[in-house]
Amino acid sequence: MVEIVSPLEPAYRRGAHGNRDGGSRITLSETQPGSIVQLAAWPGREDAMRAVVKTVTGLALDGAPGAGAVDESSAAFGFAPGRWLVVDQAEGAGQTFREKVSADLGTVCDLSHGRTAIAVEGEKAERLLSKFYALDFSLAAFPVASAKSTAHHDVFTLIQRTGADRFDLYVYRSFARSFWHLLCASAEEFGYTVE
Amino acid sequence: MLIACPYCGPRDLSEFTYQGDANRTRPNPMSNDQSAWNAYVYERVNPAGDHREFWQHSGGCRAHLAVIRSTLTHEIKSVAFAREAAK
Ligand SMILES: [Zn+2]
Numbered sequence: 001m002v003e004i005v006s007p008l009e010p011a012y013r014r015g016a017h018g019n020r021d022g023g024s025r026i027t028l029s030e031t032q033p034g035s036i037v038q039l040a041a042w043p044g045r046e047d048a049m050r051a052v053v054k055t056v057t058g059l060a061l062d063g064a065p066g067a068g069a070v071d072e073s074s075a076a077f078g079f080a081p082g083r084w085l086v087v088d089q090a091e092g093a094g095q096t097f098r099e100k101v102s103a104d105l106g107t108v109c110d111l112s113h114g115r116t117a118i119a120v121e122g123e124k125a126e127r128l129l130s131k132f133y134a135l136d137f138s139l140a141a142f143p144v145a146s147a148k149s150t151a152h153h154d155v156f157t158l159i160q161r162t163g164a165d166r167f168d169l170y171v172y173r174s175f176a177r178s179f180w181h182l183l184c185a186s187a188e189e190f191g192y193t194v195e
Numbered sequence: 196m197l198i199a200c201p202y203c204g205p206r207d208l209s210e211f212t213y214q215g216d217a218n219r220t221r222p223n224p225m226s227n228d229q230s231a232w233n234a235y236v237y238e239r240v241n242p243a244g245d246h247r248e249f250w251q252h253s254g255g256c257r258a259h260l261a262v263i264r265s266t267l268t269h270e271i272k273s274v275a276f277a278r279e280a281a282k
Pocket residue numbers: 200201202203204252255256257258
């Protein structure tokens with residue numbers, strides 16, 4: 001496999017930054033999945049596509065909008081009608097899906113090099129993301145494993161809640177470094193650690 | 196102004212792109228009927244009240260939507276996927 005190079009590299013400063021009064025109330029990290037795969041089902045084939053996701057990843061998705069599932073090494077969620085994102089820390093998921101998804105079922109688009117995955121974690125994670133997006137980030141409105149498609153100015157973002165105080169963000173690779181700068185600047189008031 | 200996307204739920208106007216009047220019917224592309232093309236390109240209902248229009252949730256799920264909006268109050272009275280509304 002071609003090595004996945006981080007677009008954040010020149011701006012990725014590990015360690016503690018910003019307001020130190022309350023310690024780090026935000027942790028930022030680039031999760032660097034080996035596979036990021038977009039699946040689209042033809043109309044009427046949505047259930048069959050979700051069954052393929054279950055076969056390949058073991059993750060069970062229900063049919064509700066934005067429904068998702070996570071385990072230690074992989075994640076999957078719906079982000080649009082008939083469309084899902086599947087993320088795996090291991091490489092090669094795109095090839096596996098290409099073998100399993102027949103032409104009459106839908107399409108597979110391997111975005112492993114095209115998206116950058118950033119985890120925002122900590123007691124102020126909801127507060128930080130509320131500065132970016134006009135969404136309700138409370139646990140009741142945005143349950144663990146569910147996902148939403150949204151945008152911050154021109155930076156289209158897929159957001160999956162992967163824990164009570166953790167969100168995984170997927171942004172276009174070409175916008176990722178600019179987005180990262182803004183994320184860090186916006187986290188300064190809370191104190192943040194880059195892992 | 197909020198638009199309740201059938202997939203994403205209520206979202207801010209800034210996530211959507213207006214795609215025009217949904218009361219028009221495009222003539223057959225092979226048609227030479229100039230009055231039909233003139234009506235399609237230029238003539239608008241322009242109501243003071245409920246207006247059927249297309250929007251795209253371009254900053255979200257990307258779905259195309261058929262919306263009924265009051266031009267007097269901006270109240271959104273109904274939202275459906277455009278592909279279902281077209282049936
Ligand atoms: Zn939507």
